Amino acid sequence: MRLPEHPEAPTGTSGAGTSGTDRPRVGYVLTMFPRFSETFVLNELLALEAAGTEVRVLSLRQPDDGRFHAALGDLRARVTYVTRPSRASSVWSVLASVAPDLPRLAEHLPQVLALPVEEGVAALEVAAAAVREGLTHLHAHFANSPATVARVAAALAGIGYSLTAHAKDVFHDGLDAVALQANLRQASAVVTVSDFNVRFLRELCPAAADRVVRVYNGLDLERFAFRAGPREPRTVVAVGRLVPKKGFDVLLQATALLVRTGGDPVRVRIVGSGAEEPRLRELAARLRITDRVEFCGALPQDRMKEVVASATVFAAPCVVAGDGNRDGLPTVLLEALALGTPCVATPVTGIPEAVVDGVTGRLVPEGDATALAAALLGLLDSPADRAAYAAAGRALVERDFDVRRNALLLDEVFGVPAPRAAVPA
Known part of the structure; x- marks a missing residue:
């Protein structure tokens, strides 16, 4: 699979990025991690680690049900939970703590201020974490709030971002259409989970059509062995x-x-x-x-x-x-x-x-x-x-x-250079 370059991608690297021969260091921006119903995210993270990609998880919320799959114990990635501000003073505290790490803050502050408070604070903290950790790319699962945070955080950190679009984040009637269009349009790549979704997204956002690619959610087939033996009747x-x-x-x-x-x-x-x-x-x-x-x-x-x-x-x-x-x-x-x-x-x-x-x-x-x-x-x-x-x-x-094979396709997504400047929303 060959991914098209972002239309404004430079030939070199910028911000927290590293040289082209290095393996990517990718920050995964997720609504909640771990989430019991989202085994596909855990499968993907484990497969990326097995392929040699260093990943860091940046979760917008704490897990809320206490149930975890056993495979979670195999994940080496660090997990960071961003601040959920309860009062104005906590917003100022976050801003003061991240400002030294974000030389692009003044340039992109209007984008931060345009977000709801929780997303704006999350974008600041994700951007600062990306700089401190030397991340080369941000990737969001779901094209709504996680992608919005990743988009603004990537601009602040001077790196690229991509997203995986699923279903509730693109088909639901109550979505923020303006934010969705911005998230799709500014992503270096829009990954999605079926050919049906590829067609839908290309029609929804023609400006991103040449960057929409299909990478199926995969399985670790060693964990799902074929069973030909007897089964419970009827x-x-x-x-x-x-x-x-x-x-x-x-x-x-x-x-x-x-x-x-x-x-x-x-x-x-x-x-x-x-x-x-x-x-x-x-x-x-x-x-x-x-x-x-x-x-x-x-x-x-x-x-x-x-x-x-x-x-x-x-x-x-x-x-x-x-x-x-x-x-x-x-x-x-x-x-x-x-x-x-x-x-x-x-x-x-x-x-x-x-x-x-x-x-x-x-x-x-x-x-x-x-x-x-x-x-x-x-x-x-x-x-x-x-x-x-x-x-x-x-x-x-x-x-x-096969998740191991499909995870390798994401290397090209994560290797797309960051754009020179954010595309206006």
Whole structure:
């Protein structure tokens, strides 16, 4: 993959950057780290470290639920949490502490002052950390607030920045459109997680079109070994936060249809937690399927992996929510394919790039409980189809979603020189 140079990139380095032969030293700007639901970030960081890239995590918030995946213990990167100012005096304190490290502060102060207070303080602290640590590049996961902080911090530090755009940060109706356009336009590279997203972002921001590239979220395939052995009979599993875009209400409706067929019993396990849980439990009771559905809550990755690997079929009935929010390409769907659990999903955003209908799984229209029930029943009743989809799914994941291979593609992103000056917002 060859990435285009930023249109204003110089031939040398600037700010905290180092010479072109050095490995990049990259600061990852994240909303919250670690975050239980964002295993793709941890996977990427671990793969970058394995490839020899030095990373530093700059988190805008402290973790808030106390649950961590075991693989977090393998990460060597330092994690810094930025200040969340509670009063004006703390803002002045931050400004005084970072000013000696930021010779470009006066030049870029208008950009800082244009931000909400929390983002402005975060940008100052991230920029100072970049200078002190000798970081050569900043990279933000999500194109909204983390990218805004990274954009302004990079200008203050005199280095480049890039971002990875996912789904809720580009599709949601309530986004700050002005900030999003600035974040996309000024990034040295816009990474995104599917070809669907590449097309969407190029149309959304034509000025950044030649810098939008696809790097799939990847898996450490050594942690997700293919399982060809016996599985629990007639068991469907679904994994994700209990939020509207996951379409779990459609899965419950499909389960009720399967129960009414009167065939062999079907058991459904839903792994995850979220605001929709009371409504989903109420729906299961109303459909009289509480004896067929188990709400497992959120599970650590190793336990979740066992649940998915032991299931007959994996269901990802994703939908576009009423506020425009939708999934990009769920990591857990890739995990199911890697483990050899055949999948039934919907053609939302990038999902058809992994679940190829009739090849690596089945696709059904979003929101269609009847079609979902029929596809699930077809796989539950056909060991031959399950075996064929499982083998093809594993082959596709090995080809396109190996995190170590995909992480190497990010080296070119992180090696793009910083622009001479910030592009006006």
